[in-house]
Amino acid sequence: MCGIVGYIGKEPLISFLLNGLSKLEYRGYDSAGIAIHKQDSIKVFKAQGKLDNLKNILKDNEEDEKAFIGIGHIRWATHGVPNEINAHPHVSFENNVALVHNGIIENYKELKEELTAKGYVFQSQTDTEVIAHLIENCLKDTKDFGNALRCALKKLDGAYALGVLFKDDPDTLYAAKKNAPLIVGLSEKGNYIASDVPALLEYTKKVIYLNDLEVAEIKENSVTITDINGNILKKKPEIIPWEPISINKMGYKHFMLKEIHEQPDVIRQTLFNRLTSQTDPIKLDEVKLTEESLKNLKRIQIIACGTSLHAALVGKYLIEEFIGLPVDVEASSEYIYKRVVSDKNSLTIG
Known part of the structure; x- marks a missing residue:
């Protein structure tokens, strides 16, 4: 998991x-970096370790501020x-x-071999460099x-949230999403992208949530969103109902x-309007499992x-203790690489 802003x-x-990256530090702390378009070129600043190291490099950089x-x-290292x-x-x-990337490209090795054969030289060990x-x-x-951008996206297998700059297109910020979160923020002072709401709340509450296989072409005063084939989509902005204090x-x-x-408050909020009394059954209207399918379950x-993995281990203990059904807990980062053994009487929770 990484965090991106633009x-x-x-x-x-x-x-x-x-500031946006500081609100996303929970998403990674292995390294941080930025790229800016300046005088017909792209300037990149990077630092290993926590965000403070990057801040020290950019301290008093008033010229590039403009x-x-x-x-x-902000990076959590995978490849x-x-x-x-x-x-x-x-x-x-x-x-x-x-570009900046949150996600994992599953077929990066095959793409890297193809690009290397065409003369491209790789500097890093990452799957992300393949996309560039x-x-x-x-x-x-x-x-x-x-x-x-859309041409390249069609060749990628896996997950990505991307922020992209082109040297020869200094007036447009590009963004794209598949199986990783990405938000476009709208304001009268310009437009933004971010992996998560906290990075934007100080600047705007008006956002567009990108869906999978959508591409945003973002200018200072406009945003155009297309599908992966270039068809223009009409997306209605939403207003974030949070206050900045709720996420600091x-x-x-x-x-x-x-x-x-x-945790106590979160549990209370989760059960609000679901568990109304000690005698009434819990309301889980969004769970579409029938009583018959639940009775036929053989495995979960x-x-x-x-931290969700640790919560899942607690859930495993409780389910096996009180219901007697066997429960397997799988790390999601490894799940896609293994053979999945499942049948119609298995329940998968993710």
Whole structure:
């Protein structure tokens, strides 16, 4: 899990990128980086370790603060060790494309072999660098930057949330999504992208949630969203009902400690209007399982990661103790690589 942000507009650029990334630090702490479009080129700044290391590099950088468009990334390493070379943003072979990525590209090895055979040289160990080279390769067949991005996306297997800059298109920020969260923020002072709401709340509450296989072409005063084939989609903006105070650390040293102390309130909120009295049954209208299918269950499988994996282990204990059904808990990061043994009498929770 990583976090990405992006902005196009006339407000202080680096300040937003760093502040936005600070709100996403729970998504990664192995490295951080930003890319900005400045004077017909793309400038990249990276640092290994926590976000503070990147902040020190960019301290007092008033000139680049005035840049018009940029993207940022905070990394939880998956492919490649956590170092500066593997940190995002990644730049294409001829420096025409820079991008940040949250997700995992399953077929990156095959794509890397194809691109290497065409003369592309890789600097990192990441799956993400493949995307940058692939987009640049697609630019050889089209002068339309959106089409080049969509061309590359059609060749990717796996999950991605992308923020993309093109050297020769300084007025557009591109974004794309498949199986990873990505939000477009709208305001009168420019437009934004982010992996999660907290990065945007100080700047706007008006957002568009991208769906899978959608591409956003974002300018300072407009946003065009298409499907992966280039068909324009009409998306209605939504208003986030949260206040910034609801997603800060509230005096706790870190978010994990805050989440631990919030657990009683979260349980109360989850059960509100579902468990109304001690005698009435719990209401789970969104669960579409019938009584007959529940009686026929022979096995339960829970797929999770991180702290959710530990919660799943608690769930395994409770289900086996009180119901007597066998429960398997699988790490979601490994689940896609293994053979799944399941049948009509198995329940999978993820």
